[in-house]
Amino acid sequence: MYGLERHLMKYMGHKGKLLSFLGDLLVEEASDANAIADPFCGSGAVSWYLAQNTKKAIMSGDLQKFAVCRAASVVERTEPVSAAAIFRPWIKRATSLVKVVVDKFPNAEASVEPNSKATGDIISLVIRSRVFCETVLPNLLESLASQFPMTKAYGGHYFSPMQALMLDALRATLPRVPDNRSVALAALIETASRCAAAPGHTAQPFQPTATSAIHIMEAWQRPVEKLLFEAIETISSRCAGKIGAARVMDFGETINSLEEGDLVFADPPYSDVHYSRFYHVLETLAHGREVEVSGRGRYPEISKRPSSRFSLRSQSEQAARDLIIGCHSRKLNLVLTFPSGEASNGLSAESFMSFAKGLYSSIEEHKVDSDFSTLGGNAKSRGARLKCQESIICFRV
Ligand SMILES: C[S@@+](CC[C@H](N)C(=O)[O-])C[C@H]1O[C@@H](n2cnc3c(N)ncnc32)[C@H](O)[C@@H]1O
Incomplete structure (x- = not known):
């Protein structure tokens, strides 16, 4: 049993709870890969798991600096360090x-x-x-x-x-x-x-x-x-089996750092509300620079917060296509997690599978029960947490 769950930072959509199944699956899918990318690394839970449980270089990316700092603290280090020191x-x-x-x-x-x-x-x-x-x-x-x-x-x-x-x-x-x-x-x-x-x-x-x-x-x-x-x-006490890297970058750039035969684990946003609206406090801390803020949320102005195509309904479909086609054109295997039903950004697991039809030699979907934060609501409900099914889909080149 992998004891990560107890120590997870609270993070919307984190996959810590799925790791008992997802972790084994990723390790298996990565058996022929030299490197694994986690281009939407978020809390870093999956990057940490992969760094600790494989001897492959983990390439973690995210638009938010604090997320990258979390991943970097394990994927870029192959020796434990002393907490007291x-x-x-x-x-x-x-x-x-x-x-x-x-x-x-x-x-x-x-x-x-x-x-x-x-x-x-x-x-x-x-x-x-x-x-x-x-x-x-x-x-x-x-x-x-x-x-x-x-x-x-x-x-x-x-x-x-x-x-x-x-x-x-x-x-x-x-x-x-x-x-x-x-x-x-x-x-x-x-x-x-x-x-x-x-x-x-x-x-x-x-x-x-x-x-x-x-x-x-x-x-x-x-x-x-x-x-x-x-x-x-x-x-x-955690460290990587092989030195990896974590950088603030768009998912396309993370994917481009891999070679043919490597594995991508993709966990893109499913909400039409940007992550940066919820995590600006941590982002300010990660940057360590003073910011002008306003409103009840004490937000930095919107142009100073990272924005994701996946959270814009008008662009989410193209972003999903770019992910699917980008991995295929570089001959990368892909494991994707996404809610099975329609999410508030207009996408569902089915959307990704339809964009992949005819490209990959095999597409295999597993469905697992999950409850997930809706970032304040999804298409059907405005409740904060929902019982839902999460699809884990393997796209093999
Ligand atoms: C569902 S969360 C990932 C959760 C993560 N797997 C975990 O276990 O904590 C999606 C992440 O994607 C990031 N993101 C959104 N759009 C992105 C983009 N275009 N490129 C890279 N990262 C992006 C968000 O900042 C957020 O951290």
Whole structure:
């Protein structure tokens, strides 16, 4: 039994739960391949599995940098690294940086580290925290050499001021040794995802209302250091059988990096809502650069967020054709996962099979029961999670 599921970062459409079946199937389909591509790597769950369970180079790609950082932390490393050696000196550096900020404020503990229980107190604390992060802290932060994107954009919203400062300080003081740095950044991304005060995924933070205030307080009390250490432990012991690579790139480019006879595992988006709407907080952390944000979701402007043809109903069919035809023309075998029924981007497993007809020598479909996040709804329902059937399709050249 592969114990990945317990440690998975929450991610829409992640295939961790399918790995007990999908993992074996991919290893079998890759038996003659030198390399395997995971061009829509997302949480990195499948890339990690393949890196650990094969001796093939894994080429991971995604439009989102944070997803690529997650995959890179395992696929680009063939030796385990020491969790303690990463964590201890790193926390020390980050804590010193936070102290420079916190020491400037009398009663700093009370103003940045919340412990209220009554709803009214929580609401006024949240409002105070927002004002603190938006108008008071920036003047001080300007005088420091580091950037503080999480504090300025999301402090008092997705994170308590203290959590946000700590996330920024950790981002600014990452280890320098490349393998350690990569593991550290992937663990930091997971930590932020676990702490975010948001329902489900990170599209919008909880608002300080009578019903949601308690959820904000619960999230703001999550311990960054403890979660970070757990995440480092989970990642540091994993490594690849053969060195691979992870890059921010469109799926076509990832596929082009393979040679004839290699295998592509494709898990494209099925929703008509872009992933970047839900994961902008993690993306900001991965980049480590300050961003202008607006609205309840604290979104960076749309032109600054990655957009996918698969999530545009007018372009999803052509994107699917490009995937199917691109793999075939390069003589690559393909395993694709997609909901069996019609998804909100207008595609279904059947669409991919119809585009592949006459091209591949064999097409084999397996159907498995799954529940999946609809990113706020699919064509038939606006519920957040649905029972559905997922198709796993092998296209063999
Ligand atoms: C269904 S998720 C993949 C989930 C992943 N298999 C896992 O187990 O976590 C789809 C991913 O495709 C990425 N994506 C969307 N369009 C893309 C494109 N044109 N090229 C590369 N990646 C893309 C999204 O950012 C998202 O992370």
